[in-house]
Amino acid sequence: MPQKISPRKIKIDQQDIPFSEGQSIMEAAEQAGVYIPHLCHKAGYKAHGSCRLCTVKASGRWVSACTEPAEVGLQVENNSSELQSQRRAIVQLLFAEGNHHCPFCEKSGNCQLQAVAYSLDMHDAHFAHQFPHRTLDASHPEVLLDRDRCIQCELCVRASKEHDKKNVFALSGRGPHTQLIVNSESGKLKDSEIEKDDEAIKVCPTGALMNRSKPFSVPIGQRQFDNIPIDQQSTGKSGNNEAQP
Amino acid sequence: MDTNSDSNLLKALEAESWSLISDNALNRFQRSPHHALQMLIYLQAALGYIPPALQRQIARDLQLPITHIQGLVAFYFFLSAEKLGTYRIYISNNITDKMLDAATLTECLCQQLNVSLGCPREDEKVYIEQTSCIGLSDQGPSCLINGLSIPSLNEERIRQIVSLIESDTELSLWPKSLFETSDSIQRKGWLLDNTTSPGESLRQALKIGDEKSLALLEKSALRGRGGAGFPTAKKWRFCKGTPAEKHVVVCNADEGEPGTFKDRVLLRQHCDLILEGMTICARLIGAELGFIYLRAEYLNLLPDLEKTLQKWRDNNLLGQAILGNEGFNFDIEIHLGAGAYICGEESALIESLEGKRGIPRNRPPFPVSEGYLSYPTVVNNVETFAMAARIFGKEGDSFSQLGTEQSKGTKLLSISGDTPKPGIYEFPWGVTIQEIILASGAKNTYFVQVGGPAGELLDQSQFKRTLCYEDVATGGSFMIFNAERNPLEIILNFTQFFAHESCGFCTPCRVGTQLNHQLFEKISTQGAAPSDIEKLEELNLLMDRFSHCGLGKTASHIVKQGLAQFHKKLKPGDDNWSPDFDLDKSLSTARKLRIIDTGAN
Ligand SMILES: Cc1cc2nc3c(=O)[nH]c(=O)nc-3n(C[C@H](O)[C@H](O)[C@H](O)COP(=O)(O)O)c2cc1C
Ligand code: SF4
Ligand code: SF4
Numbered sequence: 001m002p003q004k005i006s007p008r009k010i011k012i013d014q015q016d017i018p019f020s021e022g023q024s025i026m027e028a029a030e031q032a033g034v035y036i037p038h039l040c041h042k043a044g045y046k047a048h049g050s051c052r053l054c055t056v057k058a059s060g061r062w063v064s065a066c067t068e069p070a071e072v073g074l075q076v077e078n079n080s081s082e083l084q085s086q087r088r089a090i091v092q093l094l095f096a097e098g099n100h101h102c103p104f105c106e107k108s109g110n111c112q113l114q115a116v117a118y119s120l121d122m123h124d125a126h127f128a129h130q131f132p133h134r135t136l137d138a139s140h141p142e143v144l145l146d147r148d149r150c151i152q153c154e155l156c157v158r159a160s161k162e163h164d165k166k167n168v169f170a171l172s173g174r175g176p177h178t179q180l181i182v183n184s185e186s187g188k189l190k191d192s193e194i195e196k197d198d199e200a201i202k203v204c205p206t207g208a209l210m211n212r213s214k215p216f217s218v219p220i221g222q223r224q225f226d227n228i229p230i231d232q233q234s235t236g237k238s239g240n241n242e243a244q245p
Numbered sequence: 246m247d248t249n250s251d252s253n254l255l256k257a258l259e260a261e262s263w264s265l266i267s268d269n270a271l272n273r274f275q276r277s278p279h280h281a282l283q284m285l286i287y288l289q290a291a292l293g294y295i296p297p298a299l300q301r302q303i304a305r306d307l308q309l310p311i312t313h314i315q316g317l318v319a320f321y322f323f324l325s326a327e328k329l330g331t332y333r334i335y336i337s338n339n340i341t342d343k344m345l346d347a348a349t350l351t352e353c354l355c356q357q358l359n360v361s362l363g364c365p366r367e368d369e370k371v372y373i374e375q376t377s378c379i380g381l382s383d384q385g386p387s388c389l390i391n392g393l394s395i396p397s398l399n400e401e402r403i404r405q406i407v408s409l410i411e412s413d414t415e416l417s418l419w420p421k422s423l424f425e426t427s428d429s430i431q432r433k434g435w436l437l438d439n440t441t442s443p444g445e446s447l448r449q450a451l452k453i454g455d456e457k458s459l460a461l462l463e464k465s466a467l468r469g470r471g472g473a474g475f476p477t478a479k480k481w482r483f484c485k486g487t488p489a490e491k492h493v494v495v496c497n498a499d500e501g502e503p504g505t506f507k508d509r510v511l512l513r514q515h516c517d518l519i520l521e522g523m524t525i526c527a528r529l530i531g532a533e534l535g536f537i538y539l540r541a542e543y544l545n546l547l548p549d550l551e552k553t554l555q556k557w558r559d560n561n562l563l564g565q566a567i568l569g570n571e572g573f574n575f576d577i578e579i580h581l582g583a584g585a586y587i588c589g590e591e592s593a594l595i596e597s598l599e600g601k602r603g604i605p606r607n608r609p610p611f612p613v614s615e616g617y618l619s620y621p622t623v624v625n626n627v628e629t630f631a632m633a634a635r636i637f638g639k640e641g642d643s644f645s646q647l648g649t650e651q652s653k654g655t656k657l658l659s660i661s662g663d664t665p666k667p668g669i670y671e672f673p674w675g676v677t678i679q680e681i682i683l684a685s686g687a688k689n690t691y692f693v694q695v696g697g698p699a700g701e702l703l704d705q706s707q708f709k710r711t712l713c714y715e716d717v718a719t720g721g722s723f724m725i726f727n728a729e730r731n732p733l734e735i736i737l738n739f740t741q742f743f744a745h746e747s748c749g750f751c752t753p754c755r756v757g758t759q760l761n762h763q764l765f766e767k768i769s770t771q772g773a774a775p776s777d778i779e780k781l782e783e784l785n786l787l788m789d790r791f792s793h794c795g796l797g798k799t800a801s802h803i804v805k806q807g808l809a810q811f812h813k814k815l816k817p818g819d820d821n822w823s824p825d826f827d828l829d830k831s832l833s834t835a836r837k838l839r840i841i842d843t844g845a846n
Contacts, residue, residue: 049607050751052791062790089787093756127760127780152749170312171749173319174585174602176759178749183312201802229490 010074012056017070017195025065025076026054035231036078037087037116039094039205040153041066045162051153053090055117056083088120096127097176099134099148100206106215107207109223115230134179140189142196142213150180150208160200166193168200180208251291258292263302263624266292267610271306278307279618281600282317285324285579286541290392292329313601320602320748322376322584323392323541329365330372333408336388336398339378339503340738341661341724347386350377350398357407371410375741377586378503379542382428382661382724383668391416392544396426424545428510429668432684434655435647436515436631437671441638443517443563449637451570452527458637459485459529465636465644466653471497471589471626472696472720473795474652478632480623483613485530490533494523494575495617497537499582499589502697503742504722507657508627510669512539512546515631516553520577522630524562525637526623527575536617537575538594541584550579586746590794591624593748604750605794628657628721648674652713658683662693662725669762670723672712679708682725689727692810697722698739699799702806733769736807740765743800754797757788761801781808 009016010025012034019028024047029036040051049067056065057077065076077083094113102108107177134147152171157180160168172181184191194200198213204210220226257265284303288295294561295318304311318324323335336342336351351362355373360366363374375766381387384396393416395402409419430437450458463478484492496519500508511519523535541546550796554577557563567573580598582588588597592606595617616622625633632654636644643654651672664687672681682690692704695712696719703710703717710717724736740762747758759779761784764777785801792798 047607049793052751052753052793064793069609073627086787086791089783090752090791093752093760093787094833096760097752097756127756130756130759144488151752154757167310167312170310170316171602172312172316173749175745175747175749175755177319178755181312181315182312185311187315 007071008070010070010072010076012076012078013080015141019070023070025056025058025063025068025070025074028070029065029078034078036065037120037231038066039112039116039151040155042155042203045155045158045203048154048158051090051094051151053087055087055090061161084120088117089126091117091120091122092124092126092149095125096129097132098151099131105149105207106210107149109174109220109226110218111207111225112205112230113149115225118225119229119231130176132176137182137189138195139191142211143181143189143194143198143201144212145180145211146191146210147179148208149206151206152178152180153205155203155205156180156200156209159203160194160198163199166196166198166200168192168194252287252406254291258296261298263299264306266299267302267306270303276307277600278309279598279600280315281307281309282321282583282597283580283600285314285317285321286583289324289583291378293331293333293391294325296328297326300326316602317600320585321582324583327365328369330370332371332416334373334388334390334406335376335379336373337377337379337381337385337736338375338741339385340735341382342385342387343503343734343738344662344730347398347604350386350400350403353400354403354407357403358410371668376542377501378505380500380506380509380540380690381426382504382659383506384426385661387542389542392541393424394426394542394545395423405697421436426509426545428514429722430510430514431660431666431668432670432672434671434673435644436518436628436635436655436657437669439515439518439635440637441518441635441641443521443557444560444568445639446518446521446634446641447524447528447562447639448568450528451573455529458525461632462529462636465642467629467636467644468634468652468654468714469475469626470628470632470720472502472718474718477625477629480625481530483525483611484621484623487614489621490528491534491620492530493617493620493622494530494532494535494577495524495591495594495595495612495622496523496537496577496630497589497591497624497625498533498537498543498551498627499542499586499594500540500584500627501589501720502699502720503739503747504659504661504694504724505720506659506661507669507721509543509546511627511631511657512543512550516550517557518631518634519627520553520557520563522625522634523577524557524567524575524633525634526625526630528567528573530621530623532623533574533576534617534620535575536598537577537579538582538588538598539579540582540588544581547579548583554579581607583586586742586747587748587794587796590666590796593794594624595622596629602748604748605796607793614683626720649711649713649715651715656712657721658719658723659721660723660725663690663727663730664725674713675711677709677711678703678717681712681723682708685725687725687727691726691728691730692732693726694735695719695722696723698742698803699796700802702803702810704810732807732811733765736803737762737765737769739803740801743796747796751791751793751797753784753788753791754793754800757784757792757797758800760784761788762802762844778808781805 017032036054038054040048047066049064053064157169168203270284307659328531356766381396386398466476467477533688585603588594588603593603597603612622658670664685744758744762747754749755785805786802
């Protein structure tokens with residue numbers, strides 16, 4: 001990255017973190033190798049701010065690190081036990097809201113949702129499971145959309161639009177009825193412009209969108225988050241968790 | 246073929262002439278994708294629904310992804326992809342309506358029409374559903390029929406409605422008296438006593454010049470009346486100070502806070518003042534483009550608003566070279582909402598104006614620097630614009646002699662609930678809760694809810710508190726409850742409201758509002774287990790801190806206040822305890838557990 005180190009700094013948990021004009025707290029943190037838990041954020045894509053996992057306390061205000069601009073002198077509380085336990089509750093809400101069955105899921109071990117849950121020491125969903133009725137789209141020979149596992153982060157929406165230049169996905173509905181829909185006459189993946197190597201599939205932090213052409217090519221136990229927790233992996237790479245061939 | 250009338254559109258619908266219908270809608274709205282929502286609202290009214298094939302056609306014609314149109318139809322409550330019925334009835338389910346026995350009347354209506362709530366009748370004639378407060382709490386129970394409001398429902402009116410429907414009487418032929426709403430102004434003050442004639446304030450602003458006008462507004466210390474209380478002059482200055490090709494003025498007439506109806510009355514009685522406030526704002530910030538975002542529930546106000554706008558244009562108070570001032574061009578367009586409380590939040594409102602789902606934006610940037618189509622935009626409440634105009638009128642300077650240190654002037658309150666005189670009350674800020682209750686003639690008041698479900702629940706011990714930004718701030722909803730009311734039922738009504746109105750963008754609110762409501766439902770029917778209370782407290786903090794916008798941040802305040810004030814009714818006691826695990830209920834969900842969609846492959 002072409003970066004001239006600027007003298008502008010924020011403090012995250014007592015540590016001085018430099019930043020340059022226009023960066024968010026998240027971008028400054030990632031650049032310095034400081035991990036702030038997140039799901040809907042991915043370097044290179046427009047900040048979204050929907051999962052709220054990266055909420056920090058910045059000079060007394062609760063803000064999402066991915067959308068809040070870094071400003072000289074900002075004092076950021078990130079890795080405190082209070083924040084971590086509230087973030088755990090956010091992940092629990094996501095687990096309670098969808099239908100997540102990690103032991104049967106092809107994404108297990110490469111899934112950021114699962115990895116973040118482990119890293120935040122989550123043992124159960126805590127809140128009442130909602131058991132939503134959502135439809136599965138298995139119409140495409142190479143791409144699977146399992147809405148049960150979708151956390152509505154809109155990374156695929158952004159990637160398909162900004163990177164793949166296709167606009168295959170969008171969120172529809174409202175409140176608990178929010179769901180991912182597919183841009184095609186039939187509403188099915190098979191009639192859309194999706195292709196198995198689209199960035200839209202790779203960015204999905206859960207097992208909702210998957211390339212089905214190489215199932216289980218990396219055995220369980222050797223996957224991205226199986227041995228090294230997500231918080232210890234290079235933060236810039238943490239979103240890049242497509243199933244490796 | 247001429248498709249200018251609804252009946253021609255209906256014929257086209259029968260013939261499935263999608264492109265004809267789409268063309269008609271597009272032509273009405275400048276074929277602009279930013280008017281996509283307005284087109285859908287128009288078609289929903291004309292056809293009763295927007296079939297999927299038509300949605301696809303509109304998307305193609307507007308060169309938008311199909312998902313964009315589908316997303317709109319599924320987001321806005323009053324739009325539907327399925328045919329619901331020739332007569333679509335939405336019954337207001339605010340707590341004040343419930344207190345007037347809306348439930349029994351609803352049942353009555355359903356029974357007589359032989360239809361169940363939320364299910365279209367087989368002959369596709371009638372559909373009955375509940376909706377959030379429609380802004381008629383002073384004359385409830387009330388409902389909307391094909392978008393038009395009917396107040397003061399009672400058994401007699403229900404019978405009348407039923408017979409009109411069963412005799413296939415066209416809505417335009419229904420007795421006008423059914424749709425007559427009253428403006429029930431109970432207490433006038435500085436604003437409602439206004440005698441300034443239309444154009445006078447604008448002339449005054451033009452006479453003293455832009456800088457002096459802004460200074461005048463600054464000196465008045467007017468703050469936003471929509472709830473947040475931001476200094477109005479400061480907002481206008483920020484916007485003016487952002488260089489851009491265009492600037493925009495938006496009047497927020499979404500008035501979605503349950504129990505509020507003061508903007509409705511202002512729009513009817515003081516529309517000139519509102520337009521004048523917007524026009525003065527346009528002059529001061531250099532805007533040419535203006536919008537009124539009118540909630541769907543106020544469709545009945547639209548014809549008169551359009552007439553007043555036309556009158557303003559005819560009098561050169563709007564349009565080109567306003568009042569002969571070269572270069573002062575400004576006009577106002579009305580956009581309708583389509584049933585989404587969140588669209589009252591200013592950035593969601595702007596998204597909606599742009600023809601999108603009403604999802605609140607990330608801030609910064611704030612609308613004053615990047616608003617409608619990225620132009621610097623002032624968004625103010627209806628009452629704020631009216632007051633701004635009034636400040637430039639006769640004895641406008643008396644404004645700041647009223648009120649308190651931090652809260653100058655007066656405030657309009659919408660008072661409803663257990664009072665013999667519901668309606669609009671204008672008070673100077675600083676009035677005590679007790680004084681308000683007294684003025685309304687309410688007896689035996691147990692507690693009041695100020696500022697709607699997101700506001701404050703005050704019991705008798707707090708009636709000495711004062712209404713002002715420093716103490717009890719409010720957008721204007723004031724609901725009164727007497728000792729016979731069950732607080733649990735009221736809180737449950739509010740948790741249901743938020744669960745229904747969460748936009749679904751962010752995790753804590755999307756899931757939290759559902760859980761809040763489920764937990765409260767359980768507590769109010771079966772009593773509380775200690776873990777229920779813990780979970781509610783946990784959710785409250787989480788939503789307050791982690792939510793993306795004001796809706797989620799405030800949605801569980803009511804639960805917190807309820808827990809604090811009615812703990813005896815809520816906290817587990819010997820006779821009031823049940824486990825949070827309901828075996829039967831759990832099994833019922835397991836029984837319904839997902840069967841893989843056979844149509845998926
Ligand atoms: C969930 C939510 C709903 C809102 N609804 C309204 C509304 O119906 N009318 C309104 O004027 N302001 C509403 N607001 C406040 C607006 O965001 C905004 O602050 C206001 O329109 C600014 O105008 P003012 O400065 O004149 O008050 C709402 C805010 C939130 C968070
Ligand atoms: S499919 Fe994946 S990337 Fe897309 S919204 Fe759902 S969780 Fe996010
Ligand atoms: S707090 Fe609620 S209404 Fe606001 S963005 Fe989040 S989900 Fe939407």
